[in-house]
Amino acid sequence: MAMSRHVTGWLQALPLTVVLGAFLIAPIIMIVVVSFWGATEFSIYPAFQFDNYSYLFGSAVVWKVFFATFKYAFITWVFTLAIGFTVAYFLAFHVRTQAMQIALFLLCTIPFWTSNIIRMISWIPFLGRNGIANSTLISWGVIDEPLEWLLYSDFSVILAFVHLYTLFMVVPIFNTMMRIDRSLIEAAVDNGASAMQTLRHVILPLTKPGIMIGTIFVVTLVMGDFITVRFMSGSQKANVGRLISNDISLLQYPSAAATSVVLLITVLIVIGILLRFVNIRKEL
Amino acid sequence: MEKRPVSFYVLAAFFGLFVLFLYGPTLTIGILSFQGPTGGLTFPMRGVSLHWFRELFEQQAVGDIWGAFRRSFALGLMVMVTTVVVSVMSGLAFRKRFKGSAVLFYMAITSLVIPSILISLGVGLIFNQLGLKIHWATSGFGSQLTWTLPFGLLIMFAVFNRFDKSYEEAARDQGATQWQTIRHVVLPIIAPSLIGVALFGFTLSYDEFARTLLTSGSYNTLPLEVFGMTTNVTTPVIYALGTLTTLFSFGIIAVFLLSVRIMSKRRAKMGSDVGKAV
Numbered sequence: 001m002a003m004s005r006h007v008t009g010w011l012q013a014l015p016l017t018v019v020l021g022a023f024l025i026a027p028i029i030m031i032v033v034v035s036f037w038g039a040t041e042f043s044i045y046p047a048f049q050f051d052n053y054s055y056l057f058g059s060a061v062v063w064k065v066f067f068a069t070f071k072y073a074f075i076t077w078v079f080t081l082a083i084g085f086t087v088a089y090f091l092a093f094h095v096r097t098q099a100m101q102i103a104l105f106l107l108c109t110i111p112f113w114t115s116n117i118i119r120m121i122s123w124i125p126f127l128g129r130n131g132i133a134n135s136t137l138i139s140w141g142v143i144d145e146p147l148e149w150l151l152y153s154d155f156s157v158i159l160a161f162v163h164l165y166t167l168f169m170v171v172p173i174f175n176t177m178m179r180i181d182r183s184l185i186e187a188a189v190d191n192g193a194s195a196m197q198t199l200r201h202v203i204l205p206l207t208k209p210g211i212m213i214g215t216i217f218v219v220t221l222v223m224g225d226f227i228t229v230r231f232m233s234g235s236q237k238a239n240v241g242r243l244i245s246n247d248i249s250l251l252q253y254p255s256a257a258a259t260s261v262v263l264l265i266t267v268l269i270v271i272g273i274l275l276r277f278v279n280i281r282k283e284l
Numbered sequence: 285m286e287k288r289p290v291s292f293y294v295l296a297a298f299f300g301l302f303v304l305f306l307y308g309p310t311l312t313i314g315i316l317s318f319q320g321p322t323g324g325l326t327f328p329m330r331g332v333s334l335h336w337f338r339e340l341f342e343q344q345a346v347g348d349i350w351g352a353f354r355r356s357f358a359l360g361l362m363v364m365v366t367t368v369v370v371s372v373m374s375g376l377a378f379r380k381r382f383k384g385s386a387v388l389f390y391m392a393i394t395s396l397v398i399p400s401i402l403i404s405l406g407v408g409l410i411f412n413q414l415g416l417k418i419h420w421a422t423s424g425f426g427s428q429l430t431w432t433l434p435f436g437l438l439i440m441f442a443v444f445n446r447f448d449k450s451y452e453e454a455a456r457d458q459g460a461t462q463w464q465t466i467r468h469v470v471l472p473i474i475a476p477s478l479i480g481v482a483l484f485g486f487t488l489s490y491d492e493f494a495r496t497l498l499t500s501g502s503y504n505t506l507p508l509e510v511f512g513m514t515t516n517v518t519t520p521v522i523y524a525l526g527t528l529t530t531l532f533s534f535g536i537i538a539v540f541l542l543s544v545r546i547m548s549k550r551r552a553k554m555g556s557d558v559g560k561a562v
Contacts, residue, residue, distance in 0.1 A: 012376050013377035015369070019370065028398075030406050031406045086295065094295055107303060111307070115491040119309065124325060125309075125327065132327060220399075248401075253409060263402070271393075
């Protein structure tokens with residue numbers, strides 16, 4: 001009992017600290033260090049040079065790719081937010097029994113626990129040239145020729161992002177909505193607010209923390225992604241993650257590291273801005 | 285019951301479409317995996333057969349997927365146990381403010397939001413420079429923990445935010461030591477949530493891809509093996525594999541959900557009020 005609370009706290013937090021120290025902090029430091037190194041075709045050597053960064057910022061392609069990354073993040077954010085909010089609103093305010101709420105909520109979350117890669121693959125029979133979407137549209141007479149932009153395009157990339165990550169919006173928004181005091185809504189209705197007005201002036205402002213948490217998830221997942229873009233675009237589109245993974249496959253680790261540092265700083269700035277609007281620990 | 289407004293039906297239809305959007309593609313490859321031997325990657329079905337499932341069991345046709353499955357399963361269990369233990373310990377730690385707790389909290393958030401490929405790259409570089417061999421059970425294991433632990437920790441925050449401290453006070457008043465209080469009061473109350481943490485730990489590890497990519501060494505985990513197949517396999521055998529691992533995931537989820545149910549049922553039957561606080 002004589003142990004101070006700081007000591008007990010640290011002992012309990014020690015395993016987490018060790019794991020994060022070894023597999024999060026050390027790798028970040030390593031990446032920062034290596035980003036100043038040089039590389040030959042076959043190996044990397046310690047150095048202190050800014051070549052990797054000057055190349056990075058001097059390349060028009062890199063700027064374009066960063067822009068594409070933000071574009072993916074923004075469009076995905078808009079769709080996941082609109083869909084996620086609507087679904088959460090339905091579950092929280094229109095489903096009446098708690099048992100039903102839990103059942104439908106689980107129905108929405110189960111795909112989260114299955115493989116993302118399989119879920120990406122499962123779009124192929126839909127979107128391919130002779131896929132379900134094209135053959136249906138042709139049989140309806142909407143189009144005469146198969147649409148080429150369904151698969152291996154920005155469209156399929158964003159579709160996959162929305163498919164994979166809407167869950168990350170539904171869960172926190174639903175969680176925040178369930179904690180809204182129902183008497184506030186009654187008060188709004190009693191004062192003559194329409195359903196739309198209640199939604200706009202009562203529910204939406206109170207749901208902001210959940211929206212922020214969902215936004216943090218979606219934006220970081222999309223900005224850090226490399227595999228969805230590669231797979232769903234058939235390697236025809238690029239984002240920053242793919243830039244890094246390409247450098248890695250060419251064994252250009254210093255260049256990959258420099259891009260990683262810039263990407264990490266970008267993501268952390270975005271998160272830093274979002275965190276100003278929400279206290280995560282209080283909202284769970 | 286009052287009459288449902290029109291908006292209910294509109295929203296219910298929207299929800300239905302959303303569920304179809306979530307599950308439709310998975311169901312489609314489920315159906316297509318029963319494609320006849322001459323069938324292709326999309327409709328029409330050329331007969332119905334188990335051909336592609338049989339193909340999975342022939343080593344040379346698809347590579348070492350059973351070895352990959354065994355490794356992913358073992359790794360999933362390792363990550364699951366570690367995630368539960370470490371999350372509970374740090375959850376307990378975070379209930380009180382200690383020196384550096386804010387820094388540790390932001391480290392955990394960083395771990396969650398950091399692009400996964402950075403973990404892969406950084407851990408790979410460290411092992412490389414130290415002359416260590418990367419292996420799924422060492423570097424892969426540690427890298428996956430950076431993904432599962434923040435989730436476990438966030439769940440523990442949610443649990444302890446709702447935890448009624450008077451149970452602990454009661455135990456302490458009766459003379460229980462700190463360890464006895466945790467062992468006999470806190471842990472039993474939070475047990476159902478720990479099943480949730482375990483579910484996250486196992487499934488996030490079992491499906492993990494990006495953080496394992498450069499850290500698993502020469503023996504692939506299942507997601508890596510599947511991804512390898514996407515570049516060179518162009519037959520429905522990949523659907524058969526997808527269907528099997530998805531069914532496996534559903535099975536795992538069902539086991540976890542059932543155990544939560546059984547646990548809370550048993551509690552209700554014993555007439556105990558334990559857990560009401562959760």
